[in-house]
Amino acid sequence: MLAPLMPAAPTPDDDAPNPTGPDDALPFNPRMHQGGKLAFRSRIQDGDDEPGDRLVLGGRNPPPLRELAPTGFTDVEIEIGSGKGAFVLASTEARPDTFLLGIEAAQGYAAMAATRLYASGRKNGLLLVDNGKLFLQDRVDDGELAAVHVYFPDPWPKRRHAGRRFFTDDVVPVLARAIRDEGYLYFASDNAAYAGQVARVMGAAVDFERDEDEEVRVRAAGPGHAFSPTNFERKYIEEGRVIRRWAFRRLPR
Numbered sequence: 001m002l003a004p005l006m007p008a009a010p011t012p013d014d015d016a017p018n019p020t021g022p023d024d025a026l027p028f029n030p031r032m033h034q035g036g037k038l039a040f041r042s043r044i045q046d047g048d049d050e051p052g053d054r055l056v057l058g059g060r061n062p063p064p065l066r067e068l069a070p071t072g073f074t075d076v077e078i079e080i081g082s083g084k085g086a087f088v089l090a091s092t093e094a095r096p097d098t099f100l101l102g103i104e105a106a107q108g109y110a111a112m113a114a115t116r117l118y119a120s121g122r123k124n125g126l127l128l129v130d131n132g133k134l135f136l137q138d139r140v141d142d143g144e145l146a147a148v149h150v151y152f153p154d155p156w157p158k159r160r161h162a163g164r165r166f167f168t169d170d171v172v173p174v175l176a177r178a179i180r181d182e183g184y185l186y187f188a189s190d191n192a193a194y195a196g197q198v199a200r201v202m203g204a205a206v207d208f209e210r211d212e213d214e215e216v217r218v219r220a221a222g223p224g225h226a227f228s229p230t231n232f233e234r235k236y237i238e239e240g241r242v243i244r245r246w247a248f249r250r251l252p253r
């Protein structure tokens with residue numbers, strides 16, 4: 001059973017950089033306030049959105065992955081922070097045997113992505129509104145995932161917001177448990193400081209190893225395999241920014 005849609009209600013405010021966006025009209029959800037409010041980008045879920053059955057609002061008690069991903073797919077993967085859904089759209093088209101769950105903290109963006117996916121008619125993807133890191137921790141079984149994709153995660157540059165980043169020191173055991181042997185974590189970012197943090201955190205992880213051959217292989221395979229396309233990637237390519245794209249392989253247990 002999928003979680004029911006939640007009614008709109010006022011919510012307490014916090015120190016988010018953009019505290020007056022539409023997501024503030026949603027009920028307070030402690031899952032979205034791990035180290036501070038996660039979603040601060042604003043985009044109204046408007047009347048034109050038709051997400052159909054491709055959007056799940058996790059609320060305070062999201063369903064586990066095994067209830068969201070239908071059986072029969074070769075691989076089940078998660079994208080954390082799927083934004084407007086460019087990668088979910090491309091991945092579900094390029095890889096029909098893979099089920100991709102896009103987890104997005106900002107409901108307006110998840111609704112936009114789900115609307116596009118619903119319009120495509122494809123059933124090998126779904127959008128979930130939740131805290132992706134927490135979902136990996138408490139809604140995914142051991143080794144259930146073939147891959148986790150994290151593209152252009154919010155860098156949260158202020159020191160007081162550092163706890164909101166995805167790649168904090170505590171993320172390695174979370175990833176190592178959820179990703180199966182020989183599975184992958186794929187990461188892309190334009191932010192040199194954040195990439196440095198990822199290099200430090202993942203470089204120190206005994207359960208993972210950077211795999212440059214895989215980075216070349218998935219890029220050659222084309223859009224929707226890993227890394228690309230994403231909306232932020234498109235913007236940063238136009239701006240001429242340097243983008244780092246790394247694949248980390250889960251070493252056998």
Ligand SMILES: C[S@@+](CC[C@H](N)C(=O)[O-])C[C@H]1O[C@@H](n2cnc3c(N)ncnc32)[C@H](O)[C@@H]1O
Binds near residue numbers: 041082130131154230
């Ligand atoms: C900079 S945007 C990148 C979006 C997309 N990956 C892209 O490249 O276009 C980061 C997104 O991650 C979402 N986000 C941040 N922390 C999250 C979390 N813990 N779980 C799920 N989504 C998160 C934000 O709401 C935002 O939409």
